Amino acid sequence: MWNIxxxxxxxxxxxxxxxxxLYYLPWGWxxxxxxxxxxxxxxxxxxxxxxxxxxxxxTPFGAFLDPVADKxxxxxxxxxxxxxxxxxxx
Numbered sequence: 001m002w003n004i005x006x007x008x009x010x011x012x013x014x015x016x017x018x019x020x021x022l023y024y025l026p027w028g029w030x031x032x033x034x035x036x037x038x039x040x041x042x043x044x045x046x047x048x049x050x051x052x053x054x055x056x057x058x059t060p061f062g063a064f065l066d067p068v069a070d071k072x073x074x075x076x077x078x079x080x081x082x083x084x085x086x087x088x089x090x
Contacts (some may be wrong), residue, residue, distance in 0.1 A: 003057045005066075008048035012041045012069045016076050023080050039074050 015037055016031035052058045058078065 002058070005048035005057050006050040006059060006062045008044045008051075009062060009065050009069050012044050013072060015041045016073055019073070020080055029064060038073065038077055045070060
């Protein structure tokens, strides 16, 4: 169960709070850094899928958690950016 693809999926979930914290830091480059974290998460999504199929490491846990992790980070990113946009127009 704790193979490399599953660990990458868990890492992607762990990147979510890092993304949010970086986004809200009062630095000029914080949005770029959070975008880089989002891009790194996308890369880990591709790598974990590739490794799972190439090395036959597919598990029921990974099949469940991978799409959940994808949706979590996308939803958090959408909420974060939307909230910032709404606050800017108050």
